[in-house]
Amino acid sequence: MLYLNLILIGISIGGVYALLGLGLVLIYRSSGVLNFAQTSMAMISTYVFWEVSRRAPFLTVWGALGAAVLFGAALGAGLYRTIFARLRNSPPLARLIASVGVAFILPALARVIWSGQSERGVRLPAPFGTKVLRLGFAAIQSEQLALAVVSVVVGIGLHQWMRRSVAGMALRAVAQNRQAAQMLGVPEAKISAIAWGIGGGLAALAGALYLPLQYLDPNQMATMLPAAFAAALLGGLVNIPMALAGGLALGAMESVFRGMHGVFPRLAPTIAALGIVAFLLARIDRFFVSPAELKAIEGEGAGR
Amino acid sequence: MRIPENGLSGEQVFERLRDLRRKDAETRGGRAWGLVYDSGLEEAREVAERAYVEFLGLNALDPTAFPSVLRLENEVVAMAIAHLGGGAGVVGNFTSGGTESCFLAVKTARDHARATRPEVARPEVILPITAHPAFHKACHYLGLTAVPTAVDPETFKADAGAVARAVSPSTIMIVGSAVSYAHGVLDPIAEMAAVARERGLWLHVDGCIGGFLLPYYRRLGRAVGDFDFTVEGVSSMSMDLHKYAYAPKGASVVLYRSKALRKYQLYACASWPGYPILNTTVQSTKPGGPIAAAWATLNFIGDEGYLRLARLTLEATERLIAGISGIPRLRVLGRTDTSLIAFASEDVNVFYIADEMKRRGWLIPPQPSFGPSPASLHLIVTASSLPQVDAFLADLRTCVEAAAGRGLRIDPALRDTLAALDPSSLTDEMLSRVVGAAGVEWDALEDSMADVNSILDSLPPQVREALLIAGGNELFTPAK
Numbered sequence: 001m002l003y004l005n006l007i008l009i010g011i012s013i014g015g016v017y018a019l020l021g022l023g024l025v026l027i028y029r030s031s032g033v034l035n036f037a038q039t040s041m042a043m044i045s046t047y048v049f050w051e052v053s054r055r056a057p058f059l060t061v062w063g064a065l066g067a068a069v070l071f072g073a074a075l076g077a078g079l080y081r082t083i084f085a086r087l088r089n090s091p092p093l094a095r096l097i098a099s100v101g102v103a104f105i106l107p108a109l110a111r112v113i114w115s116g117q118s119e120r121g122v123r124l125p126a127p128f129g130t131k132v133l134r135l136g137f138a139a140i141q142s143e144q145l146a147l148a149v150v151s152v153v154v155g156i157g158l159h160q161w162m163r164r165s166v167a168g169m170a171l172r173a174v175a176q177n178r179q180a181a182q183m184l185g186v187p188e189a190k191i192s193a194i195a196w197g198i199g200g201g202l203a204a205l206a207g208a209l210y211l212p213l214q215y216l217d218p219n220q221m222a223t224m225l226p227a228a229f230a231a232a233l234l235g236g237l238v239n240i241p242m243a244l245a246g247g248l249a250l251g252a253m254e255s256v257f258r259g260m261h262g263v264f265p266r267l268a269p270t271i272a273a274l275g276i277v278a279f280l281l282a283r284i285d286r287f288f289v290s291p292a293e294l295k296a297i298e299g300e301g302a303g304r
Numbered sequence: 305m306r307i308p309e310n311g312l313s314g315e316q317v318f319e320r321l322r323d324l325r326r327k328d329a330e331t332r333g334g335r336a337w338g339l340v341y342d343s344g345l346e347e348a349r350e351v352a353e354r355a356y357v358e359f360l361g362l363n364a365l366d367p368t369a370f371p372s373v374l375r376l377e378n379e380v381v382a383m384a385i386a387h388l389g390g391g392a393g394v395v396g397n398f399t400s401g402g403t404e405s406c407f408l409a410v411k412t413a414r415d416h417a418r419a420t421r422p423e424v425a426r427p428e429v430i431l432p433i434t435a436h437p438a439f440h441k442a443c444h445y446l447g448l449t450a451v452p453t454a455v456d457p458e459t460f461k462a463d464a465g466a467v468a469r470a471v472s473p474s475t476i477m478i479v480g481s482a483v484s485y486a487h488g489v490l491d492p493i494a495e496m497a498a499v500a501r502e503r504g505l506w507l508h509v510d511g512c513i514g515g516f517l518l519p520y521y522r523r524l525g526r527a528v529g530d531f532d533f534t535v536e537g538v539s540s541m542s543m544d545l546h547k548y549a550y551a552p553k554g555a556s557v558v559l560y561r562s563k564a565l566r567k568y569q570l571y572a573c574a575s576w577p578g579y580p581i582l583n584t585t586v587q588s589t590k591p592g593g594p595i596a597a598a599w600a601t602l603n604f605i606g607d608e609g610y611l612r613l614a615r616l617t618l619e620a621t622e623r624l625i626a627g628i629s630g631i632p633r634l635r636v637l638g639r640t641d642t643s644l645i646a647f648a649s650e651d652v653n654v655f656y657i658a659d660e661m662k663r664r665g666w667l668i669p670p671q672p673s674f675g676p677s678p679a680s681l682h683l684i685v686t687a688s689s690l691p692q693v694d695a696f697l698a699d700l701r702t703c704v705e706a707a708a709g710r711g712l713r714i715d716p717a718l719r720d721t722l723a724a725l726d727p728s729s730l731t732d733e734m735l736s737r738v739v740g741a742a743g744v745e746w747d748a749l750e751d752s753m754a755d756v757n758s759i760l761d762s763l764p765p766q767v768r769e770a771l772l773i774a775g776g777n778e779l780f781t782p783a784k
Contacts, residue, residue: 125426
């Protein structure tokens, strides 16, 4: 029973990994950037969530959540337009370093803007409340349950959008063969900005839903980056359902480790990092990615 | 352990009590730099003790049964009001200590806001990060949101601009310190009051530790910014009497600009079959002893007496600041406006300095790092400190050298575990495992706290708090 409960709670943390991982996948697919700033974007958008929730109480916590997601989207699209679009033809390493730079700049910015609050951390309102729900075998807070549900709904929705909508198909086209897509008239920059916007919005959603269970400071979310990457890598950086499942599974596994005895709780934070190494070594993506998509990824590696 | 079947003799009782006291810190003589306040006036202590004992059995719950206690409370409050520049209309109550005074001020501001601004659904209290934990505790108990704001990284005074920027439609209260506990500095109360006036907010000035001393420092020629009821916009103040008024423990006051504000502090209940109650403060049965002892101390020492004590305190503080600044590797944090000194070191672990000093009989409470304030040692200078200053500085110089180069001896694996703790997912079981793994034995802690302090210092505040609660939960285990 304890382990079932741990798994359920873990899936909610896994929902955060999944939302972050899905953002990483979208951004990588569209622009070839391994976005190390994903968790920083989540953190700073959550500050916006907090500020809107207190400064505009009439919008309610949902309005604040919406504002944070819009901010995250604008931040993502803005970062693409101002930085990563310019690095489109630079080597992948340059794009990666730029994203690491942004990952450091955003927390520094948060520390400057919210200096007093960043020292003690901020308690946030939880959109779904922190009521403890008893589901027969397990107990879970409403906000935790919501995180798991939202991540699954968003993941499935995103997958459908990629498959069916014109923009989604254009995004896949860009991912598969940029030049061919451009020649067919796909507006690559616009598609990439949309992908960055969705990625930023998902990061904001992850932060604003998860941090009410914790507290907010500029260092928050950063430790989740390995797990987000592990989730994205499980999907070979392209496969959305796999990234979703990977995030949820990773969260559950960590949670079980934390609840075990002996060395296991201490190992919990390293599972994600071990996962990244293992996936890279095993090239697990070969098993989950269609040959055409794999070809596209390897095209990335060759330095476009 | 059970109640002894046949009572002990009076002599046996005191023998047991004396035996238990052997490991306690000294409360007199100026060798403890925290927790205790010693005027050094033996007779004042005796007068307070006699007054305490004479009023021991009296209960301030019912002022009609014990009008003497009501009169004493009203006189003590009147003296406090006059001391803090309060004019006609200012009122207040005697409380058990600073935490109760601050708690009541927050509760009163909350209930005032509920009545006057019912549209505020999630009320917020703006607390500069140097505000006393009593305010965070009050927010926690009362369901309010604390909004911390920045302080100046050099002076450690609250930043009035940051306070103004933090005000939201949900803000109901601002808290300023006169002075802050950690660094002894006076916040810019007049500027904060301007923000409060402009936005129609409640400003509480926490003078628990500094409020009594500051007016005397001003009379001794020190530049003291305006901080009390003379500042328009100050709604309430708190001031402890068991600190620099040297009253026995359990003595503080909370004051309000008017009865119209104070009424939100009071609580009455007539909805039960027993007697109708009126509680002015948190306590219902309110012991007469502390009120009488505070009244006795204020009357015995008197204004001139307090001025003399303040002069001794000021001189001791200035000599300590000069002395500490002259010791290599040490630096004083900020510039204290009263008698509280925090000093830090760039390259020596201050927690080991505290342990070394403890071996030489000095009690110096350490302060972990927080925000712009590095880990430091904290001195509460009192009127009885002056004769100890030279001996203290000599030992401090030796102890800094002894502590130099020393660092944490704790199991690195434990440290990693602690660093990886996620405050939101800490379970009781995990915490007790961590406390157990630390090999923490409370007897051993009496001699050496440096390792524990160093670990706590390396953790985020939220994890520190979770560990403190787990430790405290273990500490208070019924005696076998």
